[in-house]
Amino acid sequence: MTSLRTPDPNPGWLSEFALAETRSRVPILYVEAVPARVDTFGQIEQIGVLLRSSAATGEITRTLVSGRVLHGESIRDALQRNIEKDLGPAAFPRLPVSLVPATVAEYLPFPGVSQLHDPRQHAVALVYVVPVTGECDPRQDALELTWLTPAEALQPSLLADLEGGRGQLLKQALAWSGAIV
Numbered sequence: 001m002t003s004l005r006t007p008d009p010n011p012g013w014l015s016e017f018a019l020a021e022t023r024s025r026v027p028i029l030y031v032e033a034v035p036a037r038v039d040t041f042g043q044i045e046q047i048g049v050l051l052r053s054s055a056a057t058g059e060i061t062r063t064l065v066s067g068r069v070l071h072g073e074s075i076r077d078a079l080q081r082n083i084e085k086d087l088g089p090a091a092f093p094r095l096p097v098s099l100v101p102a103t104v105a106e107y108l109p110f111p112g113v114s115q116l117h118d119p120r121q122h123a124v125a126l127v128y129v130v131p132v133t134g135e136c137d138p139r140q141d142a143l144e145l146t147w148l149t150p151a152e153a154l155q156p157s158l159l160a161d162l163e164g165g166r167g168q169l170l171k172q173a174l175a176w177s178g179a180i181v
Contacts, residue, residue: 023122023123024121027122027123027124028123029126030125031066031078031082031125031126032105032169033129034064034127035087035091035136036048036132037132044129044150044177044179047150047153047179048065048136048146049064049148049158049162049170051138053143060143061161061162062163063164066125067081067085067086075099076099079095079130083130085140086139086142087139087142087145091137092133094133096128099126102128103173104124105127105169106123106125107122107125108122109122118164127173128173150179154174154180
């Protein structure tokens with residue numbers, strides 16, 4: 001299956017070859033975001049999950065908003081850039097006041113060692129729940145954004161569909177935000 005992918009307008013500081021070499025030797029820092037629609041009291045009504053085509057495997061999987069933190073880029077700027085990259089410029093995220101994440105995720109390249117797996121690399125991700133107030137139009141390699149209630153998001157079949165073990169991250173983020181007990 002060939003993946004139709006819009007070229008990234010900000011490809012980062014490394015070529016694809018240099019990035020692959022670096023990934024094989026150094027943990028890479030990422031940010032991940034669970035987009036949320038919240039009520040006037042700040043309670044989560046819905047969360048967004050992306051449907052994405054994997055350029056590496058050609059598989060269609062569910063995932064969260066995510067991306068690397070570029071060299072010299074603040075975490076706040078990385079969150080803004082990656083949310084815009086995945087959800088479009090009119091998503092209007094309300095970035096958190098505090099940069100303390102809902103959870104920290106560590107992806108290992110070896111299957112079975114950790115709940116989270118990324119065959120390309122050892123990665124560390126700061127995971128945030130980010131309210132969005134605008135229109136979300138998936139971009140880049142995201143095919144669709146599905147809005148789910150917290151109860152729908154916790155269905156075992158959906159959690160299992162999230163790539164790399166991200167179902168566990170979604171549960172942690174919902175618990176952190178008070179959307180589930």
